Amino acid sequence: MTESSTISVGDLSAYLARPADGDSGAGMLLLPMITGIGEQIRDWADAIAATGINALVWDPFHGRSSDNSSQQELSAILRELDDDAALREQAALLDHLLGELGCTRAGTIGWCLGGRFALLLAARDSRLVNVIAYHPTIPSKLPPHQTHDAIAEVSGITAPVMVLYPSADAVVPVEDFVALQAALQERPAGATITHFYPGAVHGFSDRSRHGDQVNAEAFAISWPQALAFLQTTTRA
Numbered sequence: 001m002t003e004s005s006t007i008s009v010g011d012l013s014a015y016l017a018r019p020a021d022g023d024s025g026a027g028m029l030l031l032p033m034i035t036g037i038g039e040q041i042r043d044w045a046d047a048i049a050a051t052g053i054n055a056l057v058w059d060p061f062h063g064r065s066s067d068n069s070s071q072q073e074l075s076a077i078l079r080e081l082d083d084d085a086a087l088r089e090q091a092a093l094l095d096h097l098l099g100e101l102g103c104t105r106a107g108t109i110g111w112c113l114g115g116r117f118a119l120l121l122a123a124r125d126s127r128l129v130n131v132i133a134y135h136p137t138i139p140s141k142l143p144p145h146q147t148h149d150a151i152a153e154v155s156g157i158t159a160p161v162m163v164l165y166p167s168a169d170a171v172v173p174v175e176d177f178v179a180l181q182a183a184l185q186e187r188p189a190g191a192t193i194t195h196f197y198p199g200a201v202h203g204f205s206d207r208s209r210h211g212d213q214v215n216a217e218a219f220a221i222s223w224p225q226a227l228a229f230l231q232t233t234t235r236a
Contacts, residue, residue: 017049027103031114036065130233166200
């Protein structure tokens with residue numbers, strides 16, 4: 001059983017899912033994909049909470065999500081998203097996890113754009129005990145609204161990292177994944193676990209893509225392993 005609600009953290013709104021007993025010292029900061037805090041992200045937060053871990057979800061679009069906006073509308077907002085402002089919001093939510101919510105260990109998991117931010121945040125905040133980046137949107141050629149190169153910055157991550165990459169990713173060329181993997185493996189500390197899913201596409205975890213069996217199977221294989229990884233690292 002879990003308890004969930006929308007909460008305020010300063011001037012930010014976030015979705016919080018907690019174990020029903022409310023007694024967990026473990027926490028995860030969830031960084032959504034283009035859907036924002038849509039139904040699927042809330043379901044994932046609830047699933048993490050059901051394993052006994054507090055799950056706090058960043059709202060990248062400040063109230064807009066796949067529940068009330070089209071992907072075209074959300075994509076337009078995304079193009080205005082400022083890297084530094086987003087990272088400040090995520091740091092504030094991490095403060096809340098490790099402060100008011102009483103967590104003693106916290107990690108982060110992100111999907112697509114959230115996977116990129118998970119890597120960037122971990123490069124800046126050594127309090128994180130894990131990083132899970134599902135099909136992170138990290139092309140080496142940055143779009144105009146982005147100011148930070150995740151591939152160049154991951155060397156600063158000290159936590160264990162799990163990256164899940166689909167071979168048919170049309171957004172992130174395989175060469176960029178190889179560069180990310182090499183940069184992670186060159187770190188002096190922090191385990192690197194990489195998954196490679198032949199034939200799966202960018203965003204394969206999104207259930208709207210599970211009509212294609214290769215994507216559904218990639219998620220079915222990856223999700224239990226991601227849950228086990230975050231359990232191990234947040235409860236160590």
